[in-house]
Amino acid sequence: GAVVSQHPSWVICKSGTSVKIECRSLDFQATTMFWYRQFPKQSLMLMATSNEGSKATYEQGVEKDKFLINHASLTLSTLTVTSAHPEDSSFYICSAPETTDTQYFGPGTRLTVL
Amino acid sequence: GESVGLHLPTLSVQEGDNSIINCAYSNSASDYFIWYKQESGKGPQFIIDIRSNMDKRQGQRVTVLLNKTVKHLSLQIAATQPGDSAVYFCAEIDAGGTSYGKLTFGQGTILTVHP
Numbered sequence: 001g002a003v004v005s006q007h008p009s010w011v012i013c014k015s016g017t018s019v020k021i022e023c024r025s026l027d028f029q030a031t032t033m034f035w036y037r038q039f040p041k042q043s044l045m046l047m048a049t050s051n052e053g054s055k056a057t058y059e060q061g062v063e064k065d066k067f068l069i070n071h072a073s074l075t076l077s078t079l080t081v082t083s084a085h086p087e088d089s090s091f092y093i094c095s096a097p098e099t100t101d102t103q104y105f106g107p108g109t110r111l112t113v114l
Numbered sequence: 115g116e117s118v119g120l121h122l123p124t125l126s127v128q129e130g131d132n133s134i135i136n137c138a139y140s141n142s143a144s145d146y147f148i149w150y151k152q153e154s155g156k157g158p159q160f161i162i163d164i165r166s167n168m169d170k171r172q173g174q175r176v177t178v179l180l181n182k183t184v185k186h187l188s189l190q191i192a193a194t195q196p197g198d199s200a201v202y203f204c205a206e207i208d209a210g211g212t213s214y215g216k217l218t219f220g221q222g223t224i225l226t227v228h229p
Binding site: 006 | 160207216224
């Protein structure tokens with residue numbers, strides 16, 4: 001079946017640095033991708049909708065200047081956490097709908113900010 | 115509704131028992147519902163789905179029940195196995211919504227299966 005990949009699978013960075021996470025749809029094109037954040041033992045929180053060819057749509061309370069999203073092509077969306085701080089440490093997951101009813105999730109990226 | 119900041123409820127069962135995981139959804143306009151399984155450190159995996167014009171759908175060892183009157187969804191797992199231990203989330207889609215494929219996740223339940 002279709003696959004969505006994320007890179008890196010985990011990253012450790014120092015406070016104040018920026019981290020880029022990639023989300024790729026491997027065998028289908030995705031004009032829309034979604035970025036989620038998940039804290040331990042909590043549900044997935046939608047951060048933003050990544051739109052190929054246009055600006056991302058951010059959920060209420062998510063800082064667009066801190067979490068930069070670029071949907072560079074029909075198979076790639078990137079999330080950049082700028083000036084990361086320890087409170088940004090979380091599990092970041094992307095998803096891409098192949099059809100209205102079929103959506104695939106990436107394996108997630110564990111971010112730890114020291 | 116929002117689950118931000120809330121820790122997930124837990125369900126512990128013995129191997130071989132049947133498990134029932136419940137979910138309340140908020141949007142009465144949602145017309146498509148999905149159950150996902152998430153193992154530790156991994157992304158969610160699709161288990162089973164159901165459309166709003168159905169009350170019940172069965173898969174292999176799993177059954178989803180939908181009660182639109184009270185906006186309630188349940189996942190039944192028959193003969194639960196240790197490999198079923200994971201976090202289970204329900205998700206809803208409003209096809210009439212503005213974002214293509216946008217999911218709204220429920221709170222989730224941690225299922226632990228004891229041998």
